[in-house]
Amino acid sequence: MRAANLSFFAISAAALVLPLAVTNPYYLHTAIAMMVNAVLALSLNFILGYVGEKSLGHAAFFGIGGYTAALLALNLGVPAWGTLLAGGVVSGLFGLAVGFPTLRLRGPYFAIATLGFGAILQLIATNWTSLTKGPMGIPGVPPLAFAGLIFRNERPYYYVALLLLALAAYLTWRLAHSRIGRAFVAIRQNFDLAESVGIDTFRFKLAAFVLGTVLAGVVGAFYAHYTNFISPKALESYITLNVVTMVIIGGEGTLIGPILGAILVTLLPEVLRVAENFRLVIFGFILLLTIIYAPSGIVGLARAAWQKRGGERLA
Amino acid sequence: MPEQILQVSDLTIRFGGLVAVDGVSFSVPQGGITGLIGPNGAGKTTIFNAVTGFLAPTGGRILFAGQDVTRRKPHELAALGLARTFQHTSLFPDLTVRQNVWTAMHLALPETFWQVLATPPRRHPDGEQRVQEILDLLELAERADQAASSLPYGEQRKLEIALALAVKPRLLLLDEPAAGMNPEEAQRLTETIQQLRRLGLTILLVEHNMRLVMGVCDYIHVIEHGRKIAEGAPSQVAHDPKVIEVYLGRRGTNA
Ligand SMILES: Nc1ncnc2c1ncn2[C@@H]1O[C@H](COP(=O)(O)OP(=O)(O)O)[C@@H](O)[C@H]1O
Ligand SMILES: [Mg+2]
Numbered sequence: 001m002r003a004a005n006l007s008f009f010a011i012s013a014a015a016l017v018l019p020l021a022v023t024n025p026y027y028l029h030t031a032i033a034m035m036v037n038a039v040l041a042l043s044l045n046f047i048l049g050y051v052g053e054k055s056l057g058h059a060a061f062f063g064i065g066g067y068t069a070a071l072l073a074l075n076l077g078v079p080a081w082g083t084l085l086a087g088g089v090v091s092g093l094f095g096l097a098v099g100f101p102t103l104r105l106r107g108p109y110f111a112i113a114t115l116g117f118g119a120i121l122q123l124i125a126t127n128w129t130s131l132t133k134g135p136m137g138i139p140g141v142p143p144l145a146f147a148g149l150i151f152r153n154e155r156p157y158y159y160v161a162l163l164l165l166a167l168a169a170y171l172t173w174r175l176a177h178s179r180i181g182r183a184f185v186a187i188r189q190n191f192d193l194a195e196s197v198g199i200d201t202f203r204f205k206l207a208a209f210v211l212g213t214v215l216a217g218v219v220g221a222f223y224a225h226y227t228n229f230i231s232p233k234a235l236e237s238y239i240t241l242n243v244v245t246m247v248i249i250g251g252e253g254t255l256i257g258p259i260l261g262a263i264l265v266t267l268l269p270e271v272l273r274v275a276e277n278f279r280l281v282i283f284g285f286i287l288l289l290t291i292i293y294a295p296s297g298i299v300g301l302a303r304a305a306w307q308k309r310g311g312e313r314l315a
Numbered sequence: 316m317p318e319q320i321l322q323v324s325d326l327t328i329r330f331g332g333l334v335a336v337d338g339v340s341f342s343v344p345q346g347g348i349t350g351l352i353g354p355n356g357a358g359k360t361t362i363f364n365a366v367t368g369f370l371a372p373t374g375g376r377i378l379f380a381g382q383d384v385t386r387r388k389p390h391e392l393a394a395l396g397l398a399r400t401f402q403h404t405s406l407f408p409d410l411t412v413r414q415n416v417w418t419a420m421h422l423a424l425p426e427t428f429w430q431v432l433a434t435p436p437r438r439h440p441d442g443e444q445r446v447q448e449i450l451d452l453l454e455l456a457e458r459a460d461q462a463a464s465s466l467p468y469g470e471q472r473k474l475e476i477a478l479a480l481a482v483k484p485r486l487l488l489l490d491e492p493a494a495g496m497n498p499e500e501a502q503r504l505t506e507t508i509q510q511l512r513r514l515g516l517t518i519l520l521v522e523h524n525m526r527l528v529m530g531v532c533d534y535i536h537v538i539e540h541g542r543k544i545a546e547g548a549p550s551q552v553a554h555d556p557k558v559i560e561v562y563l564g565r566r567g568t569n570a
Contacts, residue, residue, distance in 0.1 A: 171432065174431055174432055174436070175431060175432075177436060178426055178431040178436075179421060179424050179425075179426040179431070180426065180428065180431055182414075182417060182418045182421070183418075183421060185407070185410070185418070186407055186418045186421075189407040189408060189409060189410065190405060190406065190407050190408070192369065192389075192401070192405065193401070193405045193406065193407065193478070194418075195368075195369075195388070195389035195390045195393070196367060196369075196389050196390075196393060196398065196399055196401075196479075196482075197393060197398070197418070197419040197421055197422070197478060197479075197481065197482055198390050198393035198394050198421050198422040198482055199390055199421050200388075200390045201390065207428070
């Protein structure tokens with residue numbers, strides 16, 4: 001516990017001072033992308049990791065947040081920050097609409113519904129040109145600003161992303177150690193038993209899903225402001241695959257796992273420098289290997305190694 | 316006559332063409348242990364599933380503590396004080412024994428979303444004490460930090476009872492708790508069930524181990540092919556010709 005606290009403070013401190021030491025915008029951009037991915041992974045982790053329901057359209061909620069922010073800012077002049085909130089609310093309402101009818105059913109309905117929802121939203125974003133400007137996307141999403149200061153370079157965005165990540169991590173940590181998190185895990189571990197000890201499985205599944213979609217919407221809105229742009233690419237299914245990969249290779253149903261997964265999935269293409277199409281193949285392959293050989297992800301492997309080494313001392 | 320905690324009337328359950336339960340009526344008085352016995356496939360588990368809300372009955376009515384609870388959901392029934400174990404071992408396998416019981420204390424520890432997020436983490440001394448009591452009662456305290464899936468079979472079955480007790484049941488339904496146990500484990504389970512009775516619990520017991528059933532039950536209902544064929548005190552039922560025929564007429568049923 002001590003060691004964990006210490007490393008937590010060390011990492012937080014490092015994250016806080018990093019932009020002061022690193023000025024290369026490319027590195028800062030990579031760090032922001034990493035944190036956005038980590039928030040997305042944590043947002044999917046509630047339903048996919050803790051509760052264990054296959055949510056296969058997560059990019060759609062990221063995209064809804066982005067489009068909501070872009071449209072509100074450009075068409076109605078809603079100030080930034082308000083747009084982040086709105087991105088979360090609108091995305092959460094869509095989450096509610098998808099989850100409410102499907103999460104009460106057992107079987108693959110929810111997985112199919114989320115998959116279908118992702119595909120439909122991508123079609124809408126591409127084809128409803130009067131609203132979304134179609135495949136070209138919406139340029140000119142205004143930057144974020146604070147106290148009259150307009151965010152023009154990476155550094156302030158870095159801190160906003162860090163704040164969002166801290167928020168997502170806090171939510172995960174507190175829920176995981178509460179009755180609510182225990183209910184999530186109970187549903188994943190044994191649905192019938194969860195019901196029979198009094199857990200309203202439908203309510204908790206819906207809560208986990210909607211919470212995740214709100215968070216995905218907020219970070220989607222943030223990303224639209226940061227890149228000043230949103231297009232149907234934000235809703236593409238390969239983004240969903242990326243996020244699912246992060247959660248699973250890191251370790252589903254843990255706090256650290258999805259963050260580690262996000263770091264890996266963000267860095268790997270930068271390191272490998274391969275064509276985008278090939279990345280998909282590589283991610284698919286890694287995902288498959290993980291599911292077969294390390295179903296609890298990196299965190300699971302680390303735990304097993306730790307127990308092997310220190311099992312005697314712990315007991 | 317003591318108050319009836321559970322009243323099942325004319326319960327019928329069909330699976331497609333198969334009538335698994337055919338107009339069964341019985342009631343369970345407050346306090347004591349009622350047995351529900353019958354050969355494999357008689358419909359006992361199906362009755363349990365209907366009573367606990369896992370199955371919607373085709374017909375009939377279920378009253379729990381005087382309230383019509385037919386077609387309620389399992390978690391709603393748990394909140395009313397109805398707890399069960401399952402015929403096939405059913406635990407939260409990757410959680411430790413203590414975490415299993417904590418999780419099953421769900422109803423006893425109400426905590427809203429906002430409380431969780433907006434107030435500092437807090438302990439629940441009452442809850443912790445209750446978990447410990449349950450672990451002690453079922454002699455699982457020494458196993459508290461082991462994963463449920465790593466327990467020997469007999470203790471897994473006891474943990475299931477522990478989880479049901481965490482619900483604070485007014486009626487506890489046990490579905491073949493001794494199934495697969497060796498005689499020694501079954502004997503200890505019998506003692507545990509006797510102890511639960513002394514604590515004032517009301518139990519509805521499905522069990523094939525006749526020594527256990529005859530030893531602990533106050534009253535027994537016998538089901539065959541989805542129909543009730545006999546009822547009475549253990550000694551009465553044991554001498555009922557219809558029951559003897561059902562059980563002895565089938566070679567090999569160890570019941
Ligand atoms: N979900 C189901 N679908 C179809 N048939 C079922 C189902 N559950 C039980 N049955 C059938 O109902 C009958 C009663 O089964 P069950 O209640 O498990 O018997 P018991 O618990 O007395 O051994 C059996 O014939 C069984 O095959
Ligand atoms: Mg059965």
